[in-house]
Amino acid sequence: MQLSSANFKSAARAALHEPNLQAAMAENRNFAAHVRVQVDGTANFQGLRAQAKAIKDHTLAHLDHYLERYEAAAIKQGTQVHWAQTPEQAQQIVVDICRQASARSVIKGKTMIGEEMGINDALARAGIERYETDLGEYILQLADEPPSHINGPAIHKTLEQVQDLFHEHHKDLGRESFLHEPAELLAEARRLLRKRFFEAEVGITGANFLIAEDGSHVLVTNEGNGDLTSLLPKVRIVLASIEKVLPSRADAGVHLQLLALSATGQPLTSYTSLYGGTKNAGELDGAEQCHVVLLDNGRSEMLAGEFRPMLRCIRCAACMDNCPVYNWVGGHAYGWIYPGPMGSIWTPQLTNLEQTVDLPNACTLNGRCAEVCPMQIPLPDMMRVLRSQHWQQQLTATTTRWGIGLWAALASRPRLYRLLTAMAARTMAWAGSKRGRLSRLPLARGWTEQRDMPAPQGATFQQLWQQRQADKNGSEQ
Amino acid sequence: MSSSRQAILSDVRKALGREAHSVIEPHPFKERIALSQAGIDPYQQFLARLEVTGVTLEALADISQVPEAVAAFCTRHQLHGPLAVAPALASLPWQQTGLQTDVGTAQGHHPIGVAQAFAGIAATGSLVMLANADNPAGLNFLPEYHLVVLDKSRLLGQLDQLWPLLSHPDEGTAQAVQLITGPSSTADIGGQLLYGAHGPRAVHILLID
Numbered sequence A: 001m002q003l004s005s006a007n008f009k010s011a012a013r014a015a016l017h018e019p020n021l022q023a024a025m026a027e028n029r030n031f032a033a034h035v036r037v038q039v040d041g042t043a044n045f046q047g048l049r050a051q052a053k054a055i056k057d058h059t060l061a062h063l064d065h066y067l068e069r070y071e072a073a074a075i076k077q078g079t080q081v082h083w084a085q086t087p088e089q090a091q092q093i094v095v096d097i098c099r100q101a102s103a104r105s106v107i108k109g110k111t112m113i114g115e116e117m118g119i120n121d122a123l124a125r126a127g128i129e130r131y132e133t134d135l136g137e138y139i140l141q142l143a144d145e146p147p148s149h150i151n152g153p154a155i156h157k158t159l160e161q162v163q164d165l166f167h168e169h170h171k172d173l174g175r176e177s178f179l180h181e182p183a184e185l186l187a188e189a190r191r192l193l194r195k196r197f198f199e200a201e202v203g204i205t206g207a208n209f210l211i212a213e214d215g216s217h218v219l220v221t222n223e224g225n226g227d228l229t230s231l232l233p234k235v236r237i238v239l240a241s242i243e244k245v246l247p248s249r250a251d252a253g254v255h256l257q258l259l260a261l262s263a264t265g266q267p268l269t270s271y272t273s274l275y276g277g278t279k280n281a282g283e284l285d286g287a288e289q290c291h292v293v294l295l296d297n298g299r300s301e302m303l304a305g306e307f308r309p310m311l312r313c314i315r316c317a318a319c320m321d322n323c324p325v326y327n328w329v330g331g332h333a334y335g336w337i338y339p340g341p342m343g344s345i346w347t348p349q350l351t352n353l354e355q356t357v358d359l360p361n362a363c364t365l366n367g368r369c370a371e372v373c374p375m376q377i378p379l380p381d382m383m384r385v386l387r388s389q390h391w392q393q394q395l396t397a398t399t400t401r402w403g404i405g406l407w408a409a410l411a412s413r414p415r416l417y418r419l420l421t422a423m424a425a426r427t428m429a430w431a432g433s434k435r436g437r438l439s440r441l442p443l444a445r446g447w448t449e450q451r452d453m454p455a456p457q458g459a460t461f462q463q464l465w466q467q468r469q470a471d472k473n474g475s476e477q
Numbered sequence B: 001m002s003s004s005r006q007a008i009l010s011d012v013r014k015a016l017g018r019e020a021h022s023v024i025e026p027h028p029f030k031e032r033i034a035l036s037q038a039g040i041d042p043y044q045q046f047l048a049r050l051e052v053t054g055v056t057l058e059a060l061a062d063i064s065q066v067p068e069a070v071a072a073f074c075t076r077h078q079l080h081g082p083l084a085v086a087p088a089l090a091s092l093p094w095q096q097t098g099l100q101t102d103v104g105t106a107q108g109h110h111p112i113g114v115a116q117a118f119a120g121i122a123a124t125g126s127l128v129m130l131a132n133a134d135n136p137a138g139l140n141f142l143p144e145y146h147l148v149v150l151d152k153s154r155l156l157g158q159l160d161q162l163w164p165l166l167s168h169p170d171e172g173t174a175q176a177v178q179l180i181t182g183p184s185s186t187a188d189i190g191g192q193l194l195y196g197a198h199g200p201r202a203v204h205i206l207l208i209d
């Protein structure tokens, strides 16, 4: 997907005035609140969370070891493991496998790593037909749009929009009446996709975790499309990234419960499956070939520095579902596949700093994402690190630089600072003396458009502080 | 691409300041935390979870009653057409019911799949299905109605109790271990929760007491 994060501001502004999107986001806020109730009602959630973090920190600190163990165990199960440093390498690997399988069509489950590696375009260029099987992804394939959420890729689409899309795209298939009922739309999609499942030579899915102990990978869905994609075609391709590995099945168990709870409030998703290689002799279902692609794409570099905690991310989406920015502007404004707080860290790491300056700056630093993140990832701290990187690399917006420079000049001259702030406070107190509130402020129109500023009352903070210190010294004598 | 493999592993080691054969610190935990509620009978907890996930259950005194119960289920739901039955359950007295049974995996035209669970998990309300020659995985996903035979003695309290029961890691995992916690569902169409997305719209447990 083309990176367009540089347009964040204009895209966000447009999103706020898009009624369909606003209706959909209101729905997402309700859903997020429901999930929080489930999480808060889970007695040992905090214990689970602490353990999951410790397990992942241990794994990341020995990532080379666990990757090698995973690979050896996977090979033993008949899985072929492919390594890709870049998205381009990964694309090539997948296209080659499809060609070798003489694939005319592939069916695909939801995979964010697939989005990251641009697999859809690569398949199109290779002339291979692709059918998305996750219903959200299916809707987006009809609409020709990228996902706007990492779990519910089409949460930005309202029911009416889905009705229209199905009508437009399915009429060639002989349907005349307009379907209104969600259940009817679902039945239609199910019927159309069933055929594709049986036809496709190759099935492509993501992986939520890789297990070093037995070489299996874990797939989590509610629809069951991932399992059909894994089981029906002869060739299975699993797209994963190097940080998804965990030492054991028991470790995966801890993370799976945390993932389901944080993502949807379920104790486990409807289908949580561990796949270990190809089908055995005498088995009726399953793939004859199993390929796993391990993508790096900048992750090994993240391991070295301040962004290592981000590699703990289990893609539960709690951070975005609880973000006051994401929940109003939606995912597309962020301009790449990972939106919201986690995306504001992932995107600069996996693409570049220059075109993603707006992302960590869109954050209000209210801290809610870090509070809800089941993996205790310090997202706001990392936003600050990115902001200081912007400063060092002179990427900070000119007006901001100018403002910060001015403030720094003032702050390093305490007398002048005191004088000016006292003057400003007095002016504001005078201007707001009637109502006790200010409805307009110079240079802060955006802020006062939505709310009033309380007018300052009494002494300034510095005066109060001095008074307090003086009182304290007095009482000590 | 073995050169990519070398490059990635060496980048990872460089980032971590490790050598290829550096020592591994021991794993930080022996016991894993699992969702549970102290002091609640696992069976009661299982039933309570099924209420939430929308899975139904009926208890049978003996496994030989399964065909009869399946026939009654078909009548209740007005289901016609052949049943796909797991080879693990082939020896049950299906003939008595007059139902047409295909032993093996499910194909697209089977409205019902009857399979046998490896275990159940009370804390999460899950069925554990082991995909193998006796229990083909297609049974769990292709039919609209998924009927699962579960022996009550195989009901575990927590997820964590499952792992030691699976084959030793060195022998690998069965082609698939599937934890099923509710019918196939989606909320992708306008945010409404709907059952029967790609897999079964209903899951019904036949619990052998």
Ligand code: SF4
Binding pocket: A312, A313, A314, A315, A316, A317, A318, A319, A320, A342, A369, A372, A373, A374, A375, A376, A377
């Ligand atoms: S950053 Fe945390 S909350 Fe956000 S998706 Fe990742 S694990 Fe979930």
